[in-house]
Amino acid sequence: MSVTAINRTLTAVLLAVLVAAPWVLPMFEAEFWLAITAEMLIWGLFAASANLLFGHVGLLSFGQALYFGFGMYGVAIGVDRFGLGFWPALGLGIAAAVAMAAVAGVFAVRLTWHYFAIITVVFSLIFYFLALRLKPLTGGDDGLSFAPPPVARFGDVTLSLGDETVQYLVILAFAVAAFAFQARLYASPLGRAFAAVRESERKAALLGIDVLKVRWIAFVIAGGLAGLAGALFAFYGRYASATYMYYVVSGEAVIWTIVGGTGTLLGPGIGAALLTLVREELSTVWEHYLLVVGAVVILTVVFAPRGIAGAWNAALARLPGVRS
């Protein structure tokens, strides 16, 4: 067995468990967990956007919430103001995030490290305050609520987000598609160019890699992933709010990524799921639960710099009979 083969098997098992969840959870009278799992999937997708930039191209973004917010508002404004259906509104949300990332990326990718981190925060703060001010369009502090349109109609059968199972399966389908897309992306020649730029931009340039172009492409794709997460979250919560564009939300994506495993495929999802779980369970009994999150992050950075996924892979490789 190789580490890859074991991880593939486990991923298949995880996928099967996630697909079966709407039917299995009621057996244990735990329907409540379906909504939480859906939320974990969305946050996992959002963390994957930060991971694409940080783990794969070496750019630490503290501004991914901006694109999440554009995805949310694209959906909310599309449904509430333009009366769009599910698919066009979803498309509008993703398109808005991608367009914003394409513009911000032109400026941001010229910088690296803390300068890059700062410019991503600045961009997201500008639009955060703008969203608060543009009350007629965004609802300002109150946000923008809407009634979600049906996902699809087949004759007499209407698939509606009002049905918890449908909502969960729709979110799961998009999350699976987005992670499959990333797996494919990282295995492509473009994915190798990402890695080259992350490892040494000077060497990459000397080999003929247009570093700024590669970073820009990554920035736009990451914006699209965050936009998809935001669009799904808008449908999930039936509203959009500027709160989710705040840079603290961006920071959470970075934290989830670091805890889960920077530069791995599923690490960000694992980190997001774990810390969402901590929030859901612990925040009800202890209001200072963020102290636990802080401790988890510090312990991860010190003892498992490659995160949970990285530590898992290292542990697997040490088992007898397992090839790395």
Next chain:
Amino acid sequence: MSVVPVLELIDVSRRFGGLRAVDGVTLSLGRGISAIIGPNGAGKTTLFNLISGLLPPSAGRIQLHGQDITHLKAHARARLGMARTLQIKSVFPALSVYENVWIAARQRYRPLDPFGLWRRDRATAAEAEAALEEVGLTGCADMAAGSLSYGDVARLEIAMALAQRPSLLLLDEPVCGMSPAETEQAVALIRRIGERTDVVIIEHDMEVVFGLAERIVVLAQGRVLADGPPAAIAADPAVQEAYLGQGEDEEEAVHG
């Protein structure tokens, strides 16, 4: 001049504040193996940075095969057939030796393809394997590049440069830090490469320089002090003086 020179520098200068690191260099390089030598701080690596596009010149023009490349960025120059290794050896440490060379080889064919699978690209794989074979690193293909010994990193850098199939190869101190045995191998390798590619090396080891180069350019204080075949350079009193003025280490380098 009936033949277009491989690389032509026309009155190229680079200033850092008040320092003229490269000061009005006019040079025509190429055809076989040429070497650039000079005492520390003579501007050799700055000159390579100007040629490869890592630094923009303050003044002057640079042409590759007759084409003006003065304002092209490093990656665009690489695509025109220029490859370069760095003085402080630089590879992609977290990637495997094979991946390093694969990435170098892939840049000539749809480098940013998001749809293909890199492991299934047979043509690039064959080129990467050939480059590893040529420098003798085939056995280390699956190792992380960051875990190689210093001499092997230098060889990997040369393999990456070869995988680019350059028409002009710039080597910045290729044998620096190598053991005598490794140096001997590297010299033989560079000589082989020089039979099919134009090579310019910067090197402090005079034995290597005089053993390889058909032409030697001596830089001192950012200017061309001497330019000619090895025998003429060795006999040039101005060159001796430039080195002797530098202290014992450099003196040893000239005579040793």
